[in-house]
Amino acid sequence: xxxxxxxxxxxxxxxxxxxxxxxxxxxxxxxxxxxxxxxxxxxxxxxxxxxxxxxxxxxxxxxxxxxxxxxxxxxxxxxxxxxxxxxxxxxxxxxxxxxxxxxxxxxxxxxxxxxxxxxxxxxxxxxxxxxxxxxxxxxxxxxxxxxxxxxxxxxxxxxxxxxxxxxxxxxxxxxxxxxxxxxxxxxxxxxxxxxxxxxxxxxxxxxxxxxxxxxxxxxxxxxxxxxxxxxxxxxxxxxxxxxxxxxxxxxxxxxxxxxxxxxxxxxxxxx
Amino acid sequence: xxxxxxxxxxxxxxxxxxxxxxxxxxxxxxxxxxxxxxxxxxxxxxxxxxxxxxxxxxxxxxxxxxxxxxxxxxxxxxxxxxxxxxxxxxxxxxxxxxxxxxxxxxxxxxxxxxxxxxxxxxxxxxxxxxxxxxxxxxxxxxxxxxxxxxxxxxxxxxxxxxxxxxxxxxxxxxxxxxxxxxxxxxxxxxxxxxxxxxxxxxxxxxxxxxxxxxxxxxxxxxxxxxxxxxxxxxxxxxxxxxxxxxxxxxxxxxxxxxxxxxxxxxx
Amino acid sequence: xxxxxxxxxxxxxxxxxxxxxxxxxxxxxxxxxxxxxxxxxxxxxxxxxxxxxxxxxxxxxxxxxxxxxxxxxxxxxxxxxxxxxxxxxxxxxxxxxxxxxxxxxxxxxxxxxxxxxxxxxxxxxxxxxxxxxxxxxxxxxxxxxxxxxxxxxxxxxxxxxxxxxxxxxxxxxxxxxxxxxxxxxxxxxxxxxxxxxxxxxxxxxxxxxxxxxxxxxxxxxxxxxxxxxxxxxxxxxxxxxxxxxxxxxxxxxxxxxxxx
Numbered sequence: 001x002x003x004x005x006x007x008x009x010x011x012x013x014x015x016x017x018x019x020x021x022x023x024x025x026x027x028x029x030x031x032x033x034x035x036x037x038x039x040x041x042x043x044x045x046x047x048x049x050x051x052x053x054x055x056x057x058x059x060x061x062x063x064x065x066x067x068x069x070x071x072x073x074x075x076x077x078x079x080x081x082x083x084x085x086x087x088x089x090x091x092x093x094x095x096x097x098x099x100x101x102x103x104x105x106x107x108x109x110x111x112x113x114x115x116x117x118x119x120x121x122x123x124x125x126x127x128x129x130x131x132x133x134x135x136x137x138x139x140x141x142x143x144x145x146x147x148x149x150x151x152x153x154x155x156x157x158x159x160x161x162x163x164x165x166x167x168x169x170x171x172x173x174x175x176x177x178x179x180x181x182x183x184x185x186x187x188x189x190x191x192x193x194x195x196x197x198x199x200x201x202x203x204x205x206x207x208x209x210x211x212x213x214x215x216x217x218x219x220x221x222x223x224x225x226x227x228x229x230x231x232x233x234x235x236x237x238x239x240x241x242x243x244x245x246x247x248x249x250x251x252x253x254x255x256x257x258x259x260x261x262x263x264x265x266x267x268x269x270x271x
Numbered sequence: 272x273x274x275x276x277x278x279x280x281x282x283x284x285x286x287x288x289x290x291x292x293x294x295x296x297x298x299x300x301x302x303x304x305x306x307x308x309x310x311x312x313x314x315x316x317x318x319x320x321x322x323x324x325x326x327x328x329x330x331x332x333x334x335x336x337x338x339x340x341x342x343x344x345x346x347x348x349x350x351x352x353x354x355x356x357x358x359x360x361x362x363x364x365x366x367x368x369x370x371x372x373x374x375x376x377x378x379x380x381x382x383x384x385x386x387x388x389x390x391x392x393x394x395x396x397x398x399x400x401x402x403x404x405x406x407x408x409x410x411x412x413x414x415x416x417x418x419x420x421x422x423x424x425x426x427x428x429x430x431x432x433x434x435x436x437x438x439x440x441x442x443x444x445x446x447x448x449x450x451x452x453x454x455x456x457x458x459x460x461x462x463x464x465x466x467x468x469x470x471x472x473x474x475x476x477x478x479x480x481x482x483x484x485x486x487x488x489x490x491x492x493x494x495x496x497x498x499x500x501x502x503x504x505x506x507x508x509x510x511x512x513x514x515x516x517x518x519x520x521x522x523x524x525x526x527x528x529x530x531x532x533x534x535x536x537x538x
Numbered sequence: 539x540x541x542x543x544x545x546x547x548x549x550x551x552x553x554x555x556x557x558x559x560x561x562x563x564x565x566x567x568x569x570x571x572x573x574x575x576x577x578x579x580x581x582x583x584x585x586x587x588x589x590x591x592x593x594x595x596x597x598x599x600x601x602x603x604x605x606x607x608x609x610x611x612x613x614x615x616x617x618x619x620x621x622x623x624x625x626x627x628x629x630x631x632x633x634x635x636x637x638x639x640x641x642x643x644x645x646x647x648x649x650x651x652x653x654x655x656x657x658x659x660x661x662x663x664x665x666x667x668x669x670x671x672x673x674x675x676x677x678x679x680x681x682x683x684x685x686x687x688x689x690x691x692x693x694x695x696x697x698x699x700x701x702x703x704x705x706x707x708x709x710x711x712x713x714x715x716x717x718x719x720x721x722x723x724x725x726x727x728x729x730x731x732x733x734x735x736x737x738x739x740x741x742x743x744x745x746x747x748x749x750x751x752x753x754x755x756x757x758x759x760x761x762x763x764x765x766x767x768x769x770x771x772x773x774x775x776x777x778x779x780x781x782x783x784x785x786x787x788x789x790x791x792x793x794x795x796x797x798x
Contacts, residue, residue: 011796071633073795087794095636106631110552119548122541123635123642151555295713302716305736306724313731314585322584452566456573465577472580 001207002045002068002175007077009038009063037063038074039231047174050201050208052222054215056265060231061211065177068209069099082174095124098168102180105160106167107152113163114148117170124171131170138166142196158189165196169206176200178210182217194220215257227264234268282385293389300337300394307333308405324469327408328496332467334407335492338394341386342427343462343488345434346455352378356441372526375438379431411497418504419495425511426487432518433458433483439522442529463489469498483514541637545645553650560651567654571604575662578726589731594669595758599750600726601663602682606689606749607722608655614694616646618718620701621708629793639790640783643701672759681753681769688775689725689749695782696721696744702782702789717744725750748775 012032037060045051055061066072067079070086070093079086084093107116121131139145142162147155155163161181168176182190198221200206212218218225218239227235246260308330315326352375398407410416437451459465461484468479468489479485490507493499553560578600582593611618623629623646632642700714721744729737729751741747748771755761756768
């Protein structure tokens, strides 16, 4: 389904300094530093998997998501998703994926949610029948019935996130990228979102890749986690394996997943 | 006082950081200047009667406009202030130990000065060495130069008092755009930014002369170019001072009223 | 094209949520060129003519340019405001959709308040047309329409060029006002009043001359030789958008390799 091998990507970042004098200096000469965002990342994901992609801020999570969703072209490496190379056949490829950026909205702010959905239907060229049945399923399972005619700006964050997720599934994609889908949500909404992700994964076989800082998301959803730090893939495996690995050296009590992650970050020195 | 200096410093550093922005601004200013001058040149080229202001004086006028644009344009927008007002966060500002009118006034002043610092010297320097007829001429004597600086500074104070009134009016309208846009369009027309005041028809000049807008731009520039003589300038400076007093008093009064309303509403 | 209509509709609905602000802004948009036009009027009142062009002839050019500008600002506003799309990362969103980026950026924003500016220029146009002494033939009307269209294409092309710049730097965008606002201010007079180098630049590089000078000569019967060339010169203005679109594609590719 998804095979990523040897992806590397680096960025040039201009150095910024403070103070009037150095600002004047920078007027004439500017220094750059090379930042390696991704360094030889390889993994593969089978259809129907839910994979949690974790790592501290700035580790390269969103860069990977950007590469996999065809936004960014890597410096090196290959990536094959459903037979496509994301950055080469962008238009054909993105019809098969759904992307939710947790911090940004894809809905039109001032109009009722349903209007946004209809526009997305036209953008993705979804056949009317398919759209209807998807919409029906999504409204039922995400409990959107009451809010679908409300303008987005009047929705709460939790309601909005539910609509965002629905919006990225209208064209029945086979892969769903979720970039921090539970950020800022209250407990009820978090659980609703998690339940829904499990459900579409089970019922429709959608492959889900999610990044998050909330380890409970991982615990509830992901059977497999990928840990990335400083651009390198550090761990790829089962959550239980991970737990076994760390459980022995804490004699007192079974550590929570949060504690395990903190230990891992420490071990790999990536914080 | 220290706070104002740091606002000024911050702006200056910020402005310097963006070197391409500074260069782009410079290029823009020169382009505008050239276009305006060429249009005037074209008009003057076949004019039969002597015009109320000579072409070299007019060219100087245009370059000064470009050089000091950030000191004279009415619409120097500070979104931070607008947001403060419309979002109701003004309540925090009220907790500060400084008087709010004075603080905002100084902030606006610092912003304009910082932005002018970056622009005026290169524009003046380059314009002064342009080939004729595009050259910016120098003031005829030291007295004129001094008078120019004084009138320009007074003009700057006046323009800030006017823009303070604009900000205060947002307390009432709660909309940053629209009516304010019109306010600045008309104000800039009356300040001689679209066509210089001496070229306006007499009836319009009569109106312009009783309003404060022209004192901010048109007046200092004409003092510089010698179009307004030293003795005449000395007569108008008290008028600048008078307007300044009136506008500041009006601003303080309306601001006090507006703030009281905010407090009553519970911020 | 159908999708473009949908974008229009949804953004119109959005705008209508803020009716008061919409009307106020439209009103303001009416007054900005109005003050410029008033300046123009006063200049002519004093000087009578500018290098042989009289007031109504210049008013005709003025209205054509402002109309073209208003239309392109209304429909191509997405490109005009493109820097914000890049800064807040919205452009990534457009890239994960199976549509052409140009269409999506166009559809990201419409500025309906430009109706004010449009209305102002329609009034000026009507006035100028009614005062110019000459016979309006069918061919002349077609030429006039071509002039406006060509202007729209040129301004849109400039907006696209400036948006393309955002892929490399979002600083120094102020320079774009030279070509948009500056182009507009400059092109509101017939081009031949300027110095040769300005005229050349704005005929051969950015083809404003094909909007406000050559076809105007035809409309006012001042042509020498074959009128057809003058009449069709606005089409050259339309061609301007092609290199702009090519550069845009190049810019998108750059963005996708740097992600900046």
